[in-house]
Amino acid sequence: MYRDKTLIPTEALRLCALGTLAVKPRSYAELAREVRTFASRIVGPSLEMMGLSIEVLRADGLMEPIESEPTTGPAGGILCLTKAGHTELQQLLTSNLRSPFDGNSQLVFALKLRFLHLLSDKDAKDQIDRMLEISETEHARLVDLKKRYGAEPGQFEAWLDLELAQVEARLKWLETVSPTL
Known part of the structure; x- marks a missing residue:
């Protein structure tokens, strides 16, 4: 987070991923596609906005597979939020907002509105x-x-x-x- 408790771009993407999983469990590929699509539709294509590794969320204990098929490997199962993931989502959703309204602020604004019902x-x-x-x-x-x-x-x-x-x-x-x- 920035000093003013607003989200940096990777945290905005983390919010997008966690919120997306909170709404509906998804496969690794679906989650990555949803995060990439949503972020790029709000701020346009940006390398800075594509830097989130979904695997980091798993390594941080924020998501886990609820089912795994032996043929698809560890990334192929359906993923859901862990308790820690729900806690992190709440923290990200209640973070501060930044002005002026730039690309990252617009993304955070949109994500907060998209997942407002989770608060x-x-x-x-x-x-x-x-x-x-x-x-x-x-x-x-x-x-x-x-x-x-x-x-x-x-x-x-x-x-x-x-x-x-x-x-x-x-x-x-x-x-x-x-x-x-």
Whole structure:
């Protein structure tokens, strides 16, 4: 984790893998594919985001096979979270969020929303509140940029307006998000 208790990219991928397994046990190959696909759809292809070895999760005792077929070997069975895996997932899901809203922050934001239902109502509400706070900070940052540099020639002000509209829409939407489905 970073000093501010936000997730580094490999921890975001760890969150993705653990959350994916918490939702449904999967084979090693399915899990690797799901993590790679989800992360690349959010932040685009990135070597930094593809650095998680699923095997590390097993070595750390966070997942284990629930069934194994002799023909598929140790990586071929269906994997599930261990108790330690559930604990780690809770810690990752309740980590801090970072502003500004960059690629990694966007991935963490999306993962928290994807797996929000795995948290207690209180923890989910805390995460929603934190998402609102981060979005408000992002909005203030963009407003300040517009005040300082929006009148300059070029397309910067138009781009800022687009970014502000997205943040405002996110804030409005987050106000409607409920910790329970």
